[in-house]
Amino acid sequence: xxxxxxxxxxxxxxxxxxRRDITVWGSYMWGYADVGADIYAALxxxxxxxxxxxxxxxAAAGIVYIMIGFAYTELAATYxxxxxxxxxxxxxxxxFWGFTTGVALLLDYTIDIALFAVASAGYVNFFLPYFGxxxxxxxxxxxxxxxxxxxxxxxxAFILFLIWLNIxxxxxSSLFNELIGAFDISIESSVxxxxxxxxxxxxxxxxxxxxxxxxxxxxxxxSSLGIISFVGLESISQAAQETKRPATIIxxxxxxLIFTVFIFATAFSTLSLGVLPWQTFAQHxxxxxxxxxHAIPYIGLFAGPITxxxxxxxxxxxxxxxxxxxxxxxxxxxxxxxITKWFDKVSPKYRTPVRTIxxxxxxxxxxMLLSFLTPQAMDTLGNxxxxxxxxxxxxxxxxxxxLRFSDPYTPRPYKMPLNLKIHYKDRIVDFPVLGILGFLGVxxxxxxxxxxxxxxxxxxxxxxxxxxxxxxxxxxxxNMPVTKSIERNWEAHQMxxxxxxxxFDLAEEYRIALKERDEKxxxxxxxxxxR
Amino acid sequence: MIHSTLGVIIAVFFLISIIxxxxxxxxxxxxxxxxxxxxxxxxxxxxxxxxxxxxxxYSERGVELACRLGMEQNATLIFAYVIEVPRTLxxxxxxxxxxxxxxxxxxxxxxxxxxxxxxxKSLIVxxxxxxxxxxxxxxxxxxxxxxMGIRQHIGLKENILGRTSDIxxxxxxxxxxxxxxxxxxxx
Numbered sequence: 162x163x164x165x166x167x168x169x170x171x172x173x174x175x176x177x178x179x180r181r182d183i184t185v186w187g188s189y190m191w192g193y194a195d196v197g198a199d200i201y202a203a204l205x206x207x208x209x210x211x212x213x214x215x216x217x218x219x220a221a222a223g224i225v226y227i228m229i230g231f232a233y234t235e236l237a238a239t240y241x242x243x244x245x246x247x248x249x250x251x252x253x254x255x256x257f258w259g260f261t262t263g264v265a266l267l268l269d270y271t272i273d274i275a276l277f278a279v280a281s282a283g284y285v286n287f288f289l290p291y292f293g294x295x296x297x298x299x300x301x302x303x304x305x306x307x308x309x310x311x312x313x314x315x316x317x318a319f320i321l322f323l324i325w326l327n328i329x330x331x332x333x334s335s336l337f338n339e340l341i342g343a344f345d346i347s348i349e350s351s352v353x354x355x356x357x358x359x360x361x362x363x364x365x366x367x368x369x370x371x372x373x374x375x376x377x378x379x380x381x382x383x384s385s386l387g388i389i390s391f392v393g394l395e396s397i398s399q400a401a402q403e404t405k406r407p408a409t410i411i412x413x414x415x416x417x418l419i420f421t422v423f424i425f426a427t428a429f430s431t432l433s434l435g436v437l438p439w440q441t442f443a444q445h446x447x448x449x450x451x452x453x454x455h456a457i458p459y460i461g462l463f464a465g466p467i468t469x470x471x472x473x474x475x476x477x478x479x480x481x482x483x484x485x486x487x488x489x490x491x492x493x494x495x496x497x498x499x500i501t502k503w504f505d506k507v508s509p510k511y512r513t514p515v516r517t518i519x520x521x522x523x524x525x526x527x528x529m530l531l532s533f534l535t536p537q538a539m540d541t542l543g544n545x546x547x548x549x550x551x552x553x554x555x556x557x558x559x560x561x562x563x564l565r566f567s568d569p570y571t572p573r574p575y576k577m578p579l580n581l582k583i584h585y586k587d588r589i590v591d592f593p594v595l596g597i598l599g600f601l602g603v604x605x606x607x608x609x610x611x612x613x614x615x616x617x618x619x620x621x622x623x624x625x626x627x628x629x630x631x632x633x634x635x636x637x638x639x640n641m642p643v644t645k646s647i648e649r650n651w652e653a654h655q656m657x658x659x660x661x662x663x664x665f666d667l668a669e670e671y672r673i674a675l676k677e678r679d680e681k682x683x684x685x686x687x688x689x690x691x692r
Numbered sequence: 693m694i695h696s697t698l699g700v701i702i703a704v705f706f707l708i709s710i711i712x713x714x715x716x717x718x719x720x721x722x723x724x725x726x727x728x729x730x731x732x733x734x735x736x737x738x739x740x741x742x743x744x745x746x747x748x749x750y751s752e753r754g755v756e757l758a759c760r761l762g763m764e765q766n767a768t769l770i771f772a773y774v775i776e777v778p779r780t781l782x783x784x785x786x787x788x789x790x791x792x793x794x795x796x797x798x799x800x801x802x803x804x805x806x807x808x809x810x811x812x813k814s815l816i817v818x819x820x821x822x823x824x825x826x827x828x829x830x831x832x833x834x835x836x837x838x839x840m841g842i843r844q845h846i847g848l849k850e851n852i853l854g855r856t857s858d859i860x861x862x863x864x865x866x867x868x869x870x871x872x873x874x875x876x877x878x879x
Contacts, residue, residue, distance in 0.1 A: 185720055350710060357703035362695050409720060417717040421710055428706055435699075458693075665726040669733035677737070 179243065179492075180512035181662070182332035183404040189414040190342040191335070191400045191482055195393025196422045197345060198277055198479030201472065203386055204429055205449035208442040211383025213373035215439065216430040218380060222387025223423045225606060228599030229554050230394055230419035231577040232561045234412050237398035238574045239564075240655075241407030241662050244493030245398035245486070246557045251497060253560030253567065255646040257632075260499040262556045264628030266395060267490055267521070268549035268621070273483025274320060274525025276546070279532055281476035282315035287469035306534065313533050317526065319477060323484045324522045330511050331403045334485060338478045345475045348467060349425060352454050356432045360457045366435035373439055385547075385609040387426070393479075394418060395553075399486040402493075408664040412575035429453075448472070483525065488517040498647055500635065547614060548621025551607040558600040566590055570674040571655055572667045738762060738867075742770045742835035744826050744856075747797025754841025754871050755801045759808040761839065761869075769812040770833050771801040774822040783818050791816070823859025830866055837867040844873050 183191070211218035236249045244251070246266050251259025286296040299311030327334045375383065397415055401407045433442060433449065436456050445452040450471065454464035492514040495504035508515045561577070566585055580591035611618045636643045652675060659668035694700060724732065743758045745751040758769055773794040777783050798814045805812040819825035830838055842857050861868055 185718055189717060346710075350707070353706055354703045357699040357706070358694055360695065361699040361702075363698050406720070406723060413717045413720065417713045421713055424706065424709055428702075431702075663723060665729035666724045666732060668726075669729045670736075673733050673737045 177507040187335035190338040192397040192418040194478035194482040195396045198475045205446035212375045212439045213369035218383035219426045219430045221384045225602035234415035238412045241401040243402035243489040245395045246553045250560045253563040263494045265549045265552040270483045270487035271525045272546045275528035277476040277480035278319045279316045284469045284473035327518045341474045348471045356457045361435040396482045399489040408574045487521040491517040545621045547610045548617045554603045562596045572670040738836040740835045742838045750841040758839040771814045774825045775818045823856040827863045839869045841871040
């Protein structure tokens with residue numbers, strides 16, 4: 162049953178579990194927090210690369226993203242537990258791949274914390290001169306490097322605040338996202354509506370399309386950056402174990418997120434190229450929304466403070482999403498014996514995985530310090546981010562296809578569209594055609610990332626290899642198989658998950674499916690014995 | 693000042709799309725309690741429905757009810773007509789036009805199944821006791837449920853059920869659904 166929401170301490174004999182406090186709006190906002198910030202940051206980069214065809218680049222990336230989204234929707238609704246991609250890979254492909262996916266995604270989430278806390282603090286600095294504080298005065302020299310210690314302190318304070326917020330409860334950290342996210346969606350929608358009404362010139366867009374169409378290489382680079390801007394859908398899955406009625410809610414929040422983000426991305430890029438030349442965005446890669454808002458009548462006057470506020474808040478909730486996701490991912494990895502059991506603890510008071518929240522946010526802080534110590538660090542983090550996400554997604558697609566064959570009895574409240582019915586071991590299996598297309602699409606993006614991101618192709622795999630070295634050491638030390646998986650009763654586990662999530666209808670469907678399978682097997686055995 | 697009509701259309705389309713998506717997302721279907729969920733799924737799991745028929749109005753009503761019960765899960769309907777042969781006669785004895793009546797009853801049931809586009813198979817069997825035979829068929833055919841319509845007036849007033857339905861209710865290896873319309877005095 163759902164955990165009690167009162168302050169009564171739980172029974173000491175029972176293991177403490179995560180608390181289901183996330184509502185439908187909260188679930189949506191965990192995803193939006195991450196993806197919304199990615200678009201905010203990537204719009205300028207994509208326009209600079211794909212020039213007059215930026216909308217097309219976003220649309221092309223969006224198609225791959227939609228396929229990833231459909232895959233995650235199916236898997237998160239079918240397996241509503243913390244862990245996201247790592248859990249799906251674990252169920253479909255076994256412990257080793259579960260770990261590899263987890264470590265690749267962990268890279269993204271810790272970078273999320275660092276990258277977005279720093280960027281959010283950067284936007285906050287916009288307001289400080291109004292209070293008589295000039296951020297550029299707070300610098301000290303470290304060798305030849307100029308370090309802004311005010312900015313560094315702000316970023317540090319933000320991460321500490323997010324650690325505290327995530328420790329005191331998922332309800333509190335979710336509420337933070339819900340309120341700020343609603344504000345951000347309203348502001349972004351206003352910019353788009355005002356822009357299309359009062360500043361957008363279709364002839365200007367057509368002219369840029371005709372005169373500044375990119376080369377194939379530029380377009381591919383632009384669309385690979387576009388896919389990076391869609392990273393973040395995973396957060397909904399990470400929060401699944403704390404979402405109320407996840408199998409019902411997650412398909413709704415995921416599908417809504419997929420399409421709202423796709424609409425926002427294509428609307429922003431189409432609007433931008435109908436208002437300003439692409440070169441302007443290429444010159445203002447860091448603040449594309451502010452550049453755009455400045456050129457829109459009525460809201461142009463407030464463009465500076467509005468977009469700074471939007472940037473500061475959307476990036477902060479994205480960092481919050483990073484703290485939540487990194488902690489739930491590692492909590493799940495620990496629960497399944499992929500990393501040390503020390504992380505598999507939930508605070509009896511707050512019902513949050515305090516240890517993973519603190520440890521992996523501290524890794525985020527280390528990455529943040531690196532970004533201040535070297536001017537290339539942010540680039541490196543960005544490149545590694547792309548590598549981690551695409552590698553994780555690629556394995557998830559394989560797991561999705563495999564699970565259709567190996568686990569056909571678990572009810573799927575949502576299935577990826579476009580399936581081929583094929584016969585497999587006396588059963589009819591829905592083979593996901595979009596799963597294959599998605600695998601190829603993400604594979605191509607991973608290839609592009611390796612080909613075009615010089616630092617990412619070294620640093621990204623290095624992180625994963627380092628993780629695998631730890632995995633081998635940990636499993637050998639604890640007398641656990643390295644290449645094989647630990648025996649687990651997935652059926653009992655799945656039933657517990659569905660009951661605890663109050664998804665009784667699915668639990669009954671699962672029970673009946675297993676009963677029918679057992680009866681069939683019994684009959685086969687009987688026939689064999691009779692012969 | 694508005695620059696283009698297309699811009700207005702896109703702005704309106706954008707707003708409608710976002711609002712409708714969020715509206716849909718926020719309207720989550722209500723929770724199904726565990727007991728209700730069990731009932732829902734167990735009825736859905738009824739895949740083989742055995743329907744004894746006699747070609748009378750009440751048994752064809754039973755056929756129709758079975759069609760509707762099995763339609764959602766695309767169940768298989770098994771129609772059975774049992775020719776009761778008195779113990780004084782051999783089982784394969786000539787029974788007048790009983791075979792023809794049986795054939796007609798089955799044909800009516802198949803027509804109803806065709807109306808609902810449902811899979812079905814038919815059996816005409818001879819037995820000493822219709823009730824015992826229906827129970828035996830339910831076992832052989834692995835029926836999940838027996839659906840039978842029974843007549844409105846059954847002999848003695850204190851007997852609610854007839855002999856056949858009484859045996860079926862007592863001995864059936866699966867769920868039994870009896871459909872009986874109210875008698876004249878009850879209406």
